[in-house]
Amino acid sequence: xxxxLLSGDRPRSILLSAILLVILIALALAPFLxxxxxxxxxxxxxxxxxxxVASYDLxxxxxGIVSFAHxxxxxxxxxxxxxxxxxxxxxxxALVVGSALGALAAAVLAFAIGLFSLRVRAIFFAMITLAVAxxxxxxxxxxxxxxxxxxGLNYLVPRExxxxxxxxxxxxxxxxxxxxxxYLVFASCLLLFLVLLRVVNSPFGRVLxxxxxxxxxxxxxxxxxxxxxxxxxxxSAAVAALAGSIFAIWLRYVGPDTTLSFSIMLDILLMVxxxxxxxxxxAVIGATLFVLAQNYLQTLMGSASEATSALPLxxxxxxxxxxxxxxxxxxxxxxxxxxxGIVGRLRxxx
Amino acid sequence: MSxxxxxxxxxxxxxxxxxxxxxxPYILVPLLVVLGFFAIGSSSSWLTLTVSGLAMGMMIFLxxxxxxxxxGLMDIINxxxxxxxxxxxxxxxxxxxxxxxxxAAASLSLNLIAVLLAIVAAMVVTxxxxxxxxxxxxxxxxxxxxxxxxxxxxxxxxxEQMIHVIWGPHEIFLTRPETLKGAITYWGAxxxxxxxxxxxxxxxxxxxxxxxxxxTKIGLIVRAGVQNGEMxxxxxxxxxxxxxGVFIAGSALAGLGGVxxxxxxxxITAGMGEEMMILVFIVVIIGGLGSVEGAFIGALLVGLTxxxxxxxxxxxxxxxxxxxxxxxxxxxPQGMMPVVKAx
Numbered sequence: 001x002x003x004x005l006l007s008g009d010r011p012r013s014i015l016l017s018a019i020l021l022v023i024l025i026a027l028a029l030a031p032f033l034x035x036x037x038x039x040x041x042x043x044x045x046x047x048x049x050x051x052x053v054a055s056y057d058l059x060x061x062x063x064g065i066v067s068f069a070h071x072x073x074x075x076x077x078x079x080x081x082x083x084x085x086x087x088x089x090x091x092x093x094a095l096v097v098g099s100a101l102g103a104l105a106a107a108v109l110a111f112a113i114g115l116f117s118l119r120v121r122a123i124f125f126a127m128i129t130l131a132v133a134x135x136x137x138x139x140x141x142x143x144x145x146x147x148x149x150x151x152g153l154n155y156l157v158p159r160e161x162x163x164x165x166x167x168x169x170x171x172x173x174x175x176x177x178x179x180x181x182x183y184l185v186f187a188s189c190l191l192l193f194l195v196l197l198r199v200v201n202s203p204f205g206r207v208l209x210x211x212x213x214x215x216x217x218x219x220x221x222x223x224x225x226x227x228x229x230x231x232x233x234x235x236s237a238a239v240a241a242l243a244g245s246i247f248a249i250w251l252r253y254v255g256p257d258t259t260l261s262f263s264i265m266l267d268i269l270l271m272v273x274x275x276x277x278x279x280x281x282x283a284v285i286g287a288t289l290f291v292l293a294q295n296y297l298q299t300l301m302g303s304a305s306e307a308t309s310a311l312p313l314x315x316x317x318x319x320x321x322x323x324x325x326x327x328x329x330x331x332x333x334x335x336x337x338x339x340x341g342i343v344g345r346l347r348x349x350x
Numbered sequence: 351m352s353x354x355x356x357x358x359x360x361x362x363x364x365x366x367x368x369x370x371x372x373x374x375p376y377i378l379v380p381l382l383v384v385l386g387f388f389a390i391g392s393s394s395s396w397l398t399l400t401v402s403g404l405a406m407g408m409m410i411f412l413x414x415x416x417x418x419x420x421x422g423l424m425d426i427i428n429x430x431x432x433x434x435x436x437x438x439x440x441x442x443x444x445x446x447x448x449x450x451x452x453x454a455a456a457s458l459s460l461n462l463i464a465v466l467l468a469i470v471a472a473m474v475v476t477x478x479x480x481x482x483x484x485x486x487x488x489x490x491x492x493x494x495x496x497x498x499x500x501x502x503x504x505x506x507x508x509x510e511q512m513i514h515v516i517w518g519p520h521e522i523f524l525t526r527p528e529t530l531k532g533a534i535t536y537w538g539a540x541x542x543x544x545x546x547x548x549x550x551x552x553x554x555x556x557x558x559x560x561x562x563x564x565x566t567k568i569g570l571i572v573r574a575g576v577q578n579g580e581m582x583x584x585x586x587x588x589x590x591x592x593x594x595g596v597f598i599a600g601s602a603l604a605g606l607g608g609v610x611x612x613x614x615x616x617x618i619t620a621g622m623g624e625e626m627m628i629l630v631f632i633v634v635i636i637g638g639l640g641s642v643e644g645a646f647i648g649a650l651l652v653g654l655t656x657x658x659x660x661x662x663x664x665x666x667x668x669x670x671x672x673x674x675x676x677x678x679x680x681x682x683p684q685g686m687m688p689v690v691k692a693x
Contacts, residue, residue, distance in 0.1 A: 066499045127631040134628045328507030
């Protein structure tokens with residue numbers, strides 16, 4: 001049963017299995033184990049980023065393509081839901097239509113970019129996606145009558161998903177719509193993750209790995225490398241858009257900063273590399289660690305900065321605003337010394 | 351034994367369409383300028399826009415030239431190139447601030463000396479930084495594109511954050527030196543003095559790069575290395591050393607571009623390099639990876655198109671660069687003048 005659910009791709013390390021199990025249980029019971037608004041926000045964010053990072057890993061880790069447009073697809077999904085909810089009115093049908101249209105738009109756009117760049121050289125893809133993503137981000141912040149510009153959009157989700165909807169109490173926790181919304185997020189993210197796991201362990205995923213290892217040889221064996229790369233790009237874009245839709249449903253707000261900014265792209269890159277490229281479980285560990293660190297470590301850095309305020313330069317280096325600096329250093333070091341990330345390390349210990 | 355097959359060499363001259371195809375990239379810029387003239391109608395605004403387009407193109411070229419050469423020579427794609435642009439701008443502007451008396455004086459020579467000193471300081475610092483960057487960040491990942499992209503992005507983050515630490519988190523506003531402010535009126539068109547300076551400087555650098563590449567021995571080695579590195583090494587040249595030199599020169603040019611761009615915008619931020627990288631990548635892709643001439647033409651095309659479109663249809667200006675790139679890639683999927691690799 002577990003084997004079927006995991007598509008035959010077991011964690012292959014006792015420690016790794018234990019960690020994954022802890023993460024799964026913690027996320028599944030988050031509203032009861034860690035009551036409070038902030039921890040619930042963190043848990044939902046972890047769920048969504050696991051899917052987003054896993055879909056990016058399909059590109060980076062499995063196919064060996066670097067894309068800088070992943071936040072663009074994420075944002076397309078989020079704006080899909082936001083626009084549908086604004087124009088179709090409150091209701092589940094708006095959420096479904098918005099998600100579907102967002103995913104479709106993302107796949108079509110990914111296909112177009114793939115046509116221009118993957119045909120020639122995979123390395124073009126990184127540069128072209130960077131250019132297109134920045135153009136889209138500018139476009140979204142400029143077309144304010146449609147997208148709300150820099151302010152973003154606020155909209156209503158169905159009443160069943162808001163805190164105002166109450167239905168009793170259990171284990172001392174008030175059961176309200178927010179809880180339902182969390183479980184909607186959790187369930188859809190788990191489903192998407194298992195689907196991605198299925199994809200990478202299918203014959204299709206095997207071809208992708210072959211392309212990553214040696215595209216010339218894969219072509220020689222008779223696989224059309226361009227077609228496979230384009231398909232992987234479209235699939236990854238569609239899943240990223242769905243993650244964006246879930247994010248929009250959870251947040252009830254979209255704006256360029258929360259969905260489209262380049263810093264989120266950097267976050268995704270860091271999560272993939274730290275967790276481990278080329279394995280879906282890396283996405284789980286990377287996203288969990290990163291989001292936790294983002295939420296709780298910055299407070300720690302703030303106090304460290306204050307504690308050293310008498311010394312020159314060090315408080316500047318330790319201030320919470322400079323947290324990207326340390327992540328950048330960590331990022332470079334992990335690409336050099338742990339190219340397989342945490343998961344690769346754990347599997348190596350055995 | 352049978353006779354050799356009947357074969358006589360023929361001297362076929364290239365057809366007109368073939369020749370036109372080869373010359374097309376060179377014709378594109380004048381063609382665009384002429385098209386712009388007819389689309390805009392008024393000759394004075396056309397002249398203003400053309401000069402500002404050329405100035406912008408020249409500055410982008412300064413930043414793009416290093417990147418494209420580094421790629422052509424060693425097959426390395428440096429996403430951290432933008433960091434040198436930012437660092438160059440911050441160092442150069444700091445020098446200009448310390449020379450405040452000279453930049454405030456209404457003497458052209460003092461102003462130019464101050465700007466020159468700022469440029470030299472920026473180029474030295476970014477050159478040294480480039481040397482360190484190559485040593486620490488790029489060298490361990492030769493030949494692995496995926497890791498190169500990741501590691502250089504990491505380097506970009508770190509350098510940008512270090513700028514925040516050293517110069518503080520806010521953007522810095524500045525004013526141009528006294529005699530470079532304002533515009534001269536020529537033929538009814540207002541031409542900003544600084545833009546003319548930028549065009550002149552860009553042209554000088556382009557001609558200098560071309561001369562070095564075409565007329566000197568080191569240029570010969572670099573060009574040969576771009577075409578077939580292994581063969582050059584087999585002939586006994588230490589290509590790694592040449593490459594480090596090119597990397598340093600490219601970083602210094604990015605620093606120069608950064609100072610010029612900072613003075614052009616009259617504001618500098620740590621993220622400016624990252625923003626410029628998007629234009630630089632478009633230029634490098636349009637021109638064909640590895641080609642300096644291609645980058646030059648691409649940069650001019652980008653600068654001119656952006657200025658013309660911003661005047662004709664301001665709404666389209668945001669996507670004009672992407673549109674230009676799409677059109678060129680449809681016409682030539684490898685870019686206008688891709689470097690032919692003998693592999």
